[in-house]
Amino acid sequence: MKITDITIRHLKMTMKSPFTTSFGTFKDKEFLLLEAKNEDGTVGWGESVAFNAPWYNEETLKTNWHMLEDFLIPLILNKEIKHPDEVNQMFAPIRKNNMAKSTIEGAIWDIYAQQTNQSLAQALGGTKDKIEVGISIGIQNSIDELLRVVDGFLKEGYKRIKVKIKPGWDVDVIRSLREHFPNVPIMADANSAYRLKDIDLLKQLDEFDLMMIEQPLASDDIIDHAQLQKELKTPICLDESIHSLEDARKAIELGSTKIINIKIGRVGGLTEAKKIHDYCEEKGVPVWCGGMLESGIGRSHNIALTTLSNFILPGDTAGSNRYWEKDIIRPEVVATDGYIDVPQTPGIGYEVDRETVEAYTVAKKEYRSGGTTV
Ligand SMILES: O=C(O)CCC(=O)C1=CC=C[C@@H](O)[C@@H]1C(=O)O
Numbered sequence: 001m002k003i004t005d006i007t008i009r010h011l012k013m014t015m016k017s018p019f020t021t022s023f024g025t026f027k028d029k030e031f032l033l034l035e036a037k038n039e040d041g042t043v044g045w046g047e048s049v050a051f052n053a054p055w056y057n058e059e060t061l062k063t064n065w066h067m068l069e070d071f072l073i074p075l076i077l078n079k080e081i082k083h084p085d086e087v088n089q090m091f092a093p094i095r096k097n098n099m100a101k102s103t104i105e106g107a108i109w110d111i112y113a114q115q116t117n118q119s120l121a122q123a124l125g126g127t128k129d130k131i132e133v134g135i136s137i138g139i140q141n142s143i144d145e146l147l148r149v150v151d152g153f154l155k156e157g158y159k160r161i162k163v164k165i166k167p168g169w170d171v172d173v174i175r176s177l178r179e180h181f182p183n184v185p186i187m188a189d190a191n192s193a194y195r196l197k198d199i200d201l202l203k204q205l206d207e208f209d210l211m212m213i214e215q216p217l218a219s220d221d222i223i224d225h226a227q228l229q230k231e232l233k234t235p236i237c238l239d240e241s242i243h244s245l246e247d248a249r250k251a252i253e254l255g256s257t258k259i260i261n262i263k264i265g266r267v268g269g270l271t272e273a274k275k276i277h278d279y280c281e282e283k284g285v286p287v288w289c290g291g292m293l294e295s296g297i298g299r300s301h302n303i304a305l306t307t308l309s310n311f312i313l314p315g316d317t318a319g320s321n322r323y324w325e326k327d328i329i330r331p332e333v334v335a336t337d338g339y340i341d342v343p344q345t346p347g348i349g350y351e352v353d354r355e356t357v358e359a360y361t362v363a364k365k366e367y368r369s370g371g372t373t374v
Pocket residue numbers: 021056136137189191239290291292293294316317318
């Protein structure tokens with residue numbers, strides 16, 4: 001495989017309903033979409049999950065565009081690539097910037113799967129023909145509003161509910177949820193809103209039989225999480241703290257986490273995500289696929305990854321209609337009764353709706369060897 005042409009597009013999509021976390025509210029989702037063309041004309045697609053502002057991690061849409069244009073694309077264009085696993089090594093001179101790296105690597109995996117006449121799921125070694133998914137719900141204006149939203153998604157067939165918590169929106173919220181939905185699998189994502197000093201408050205959550213508490217403490221910590229896990233009955237799941245296989249190994253060895261949320265962009269791509277999955281399987285640590293409010297392209301990569309055997313907990317890859325009036329892929333991703341059928345056709349398994357992509361595109365740049373064209 002030899003990538004001869006890359007186009008980066010900045011897309012702006014309006015969410016059907018605002019999504020609020022402990023760090024802020026999303027109404028619009030702006031992100032980079034990457035289209036890579038192989039020398040034989042095969043096209044692969046990747047999506048950057050970096051937000052417009054550096055609140056989830058240090059990367060943003062703009063830092064990603066800078067890293068892609070000035071460092072990563074020059075390392076890839078017109079270079080012989082036999083297997084997508086080589087991309088990690090090709091990017092070794094570049095520190096961190098995992099979401100930027102993942103954006104290209106995902107497109108290369110898509111091309112590789114098409115060239116080997118496999119679905120992306122098969123190319124990754126996936127074994128499932130459908131995946132179980134849950135729903136992640138942002139912070140609402142009131143507990144009554146949250147109960148109504150949860151009820152609506154349960155009626156749509158989603159079986160696992162993830163809610164956000166933060167100081168002042170936690171114990172009472174979870175208590176009400178548990179009272180109204182005594183048998184529904186519920187998990188809480190704190191997005192690092194707490195510290196060890198909050199341990200007594202977090203221990204109050206133990207009475208509600210949560211599946212897990214996601215990333216309660218600092219986004220770069222595994223030491224305090226190990227301390228907290230010793231005191232908590234509820235399993236801790238790490239998200240923001242895990243950027244690589246090495247992070248996962250250390251967190252598991254320290255007892256900082258019992259479950260890991262794998263996000264392809266956060267760990268630098270599908271190859272590293274697969275390595276973390278395999279290591280966790282070996283250690284008996286279940287994983288699930290987190291979401292970053294992706295468009296259909298990122299969603300298709302999440303679906304393929306979730307077909308690997310140790311993705312035994314429902315992930316955050318809900319159907320397209322949970323997020324968008326109109327997604328950029330055909331068919332859209334549909335969740336029925338909490339399950340998504342895995343596409344079996346070569347590559348990501350969805351057609352890209354180029355007309356809708358152009359309608360959402362606010363900026364675009366093409367890169368060929370020997371210089372860029374606008
Ligand atoms: O894509 C989805 O539906 C899940 C969205 C979601 O829960 C998150 C997206 C990005 C940052 C966080 O707010 C949260 C997470 O940490 O998982």
